[in-house]
Amino acid sequence: MKDWWLKFGCFLTGFNYNLVKNSSEQSAKNVKKYTSAVLLIVLVWFFIGFSFATRYLHFAFLGGLLGGILMGFVIIQIERIIILSTKVSIWSSLFRMLLALVMSILGAFIMDQITFKDDIALRKAQVMDERVKLAVKQSEDDLQKQIADLDNMVAKANKKYEEVSSDLKKNPVIITTYTNKSITKDNDGKTLNNTQSTNKSVMENPKKIELAQLHKQIATLQDKKFELVASITTIKERKEKELKAATGFLDELTLLHEVVTSSSIGVFVYLLFMLFFLAIELFVLVMKITDKESDYDKLLQHQTNIRVQMLQKLQAP
CATH class of the missing domain: 1.10.287 (Helix Hairpins)
Incomplete structure (x- = not known):
């Protein structure tokens, strides 16, 4: 029972629990670190998915819950691609940065619509x-x-x-x-x-x-x-x-644009949300690039080398 968090982290991130358990404490810490980062991202996007489904798709509570779970599942798969990569190439990094930028802009839009809900309602009443x-x-x-x-x-x-x-x-x-x-x-x-x-x-x-x-x-x-x-x-x-x-997503985007651009404070808050989401999205990528190779990674590489040698011997005449 004492390793339940490590088991959950391995399940979430895709690490092999048996290999991690037989590796050093540093490898276990890496798993827990990635687990915390992924959970943080999933929690944020679960809230966004739930809010989007209930507010703009007009789903009930269960529909919003399903939307949040679906969004969290997508985020987990995206982050696992980065975490489980043996080597992070420049192209995969650029693609992840582009995806992070798009998701941060989208997330900032939705969060701003929730944050400026009363201001949007006031503006909507003015043009009604x-x-x-x-x-x-x-x-x-x-x-x-x-x-x-x-x-x-x-x-x-x-x-x-x-x-x-x-x-x-x-x-x-x-x-x-x-x-x-x-x-x-x-x-x-x-x-x-x-x-x-x-x-x-x-x-x-x-x-x-x-x-x-x-x-x-x-x-x-x-x-x-x-x-x-x-x-x-x-x-x-x-x-x-x-x-x-009627609460239309594009309609509220237009009203949000009018509310945000009407003052420098609104622009500052939007940029703050966008940078927050961008940092959250790039969190795992930055950790993956900056982390040093652990004994878990060396163990995986060792197993790979052994498999390659066995295949070469089988192919030899």
């Missing part, structure tokens, strides 16, 4: 009104045109209503007069009796029905107008909620 106006402008213009058309229709209906109402006041009823004539003749064709009667018929003016229809039409148009006016407010509220709820 303009974005809402742009988002609803086309819909609002269409609705305003429909409202204007409804106003014209209501005006025409009101004018017609006034005309019909005025006519009804003058002629509430319609009186129809008709005359009946009765002529009686004898057998010779002479007129014996000639009578004439006049009758009158009184009925309601049919425009009364038209007036009721106009009243109903005006009420319907007014209701539709009120619905359109209310929908403008609804569209604004919905678009504002959608824009506030």
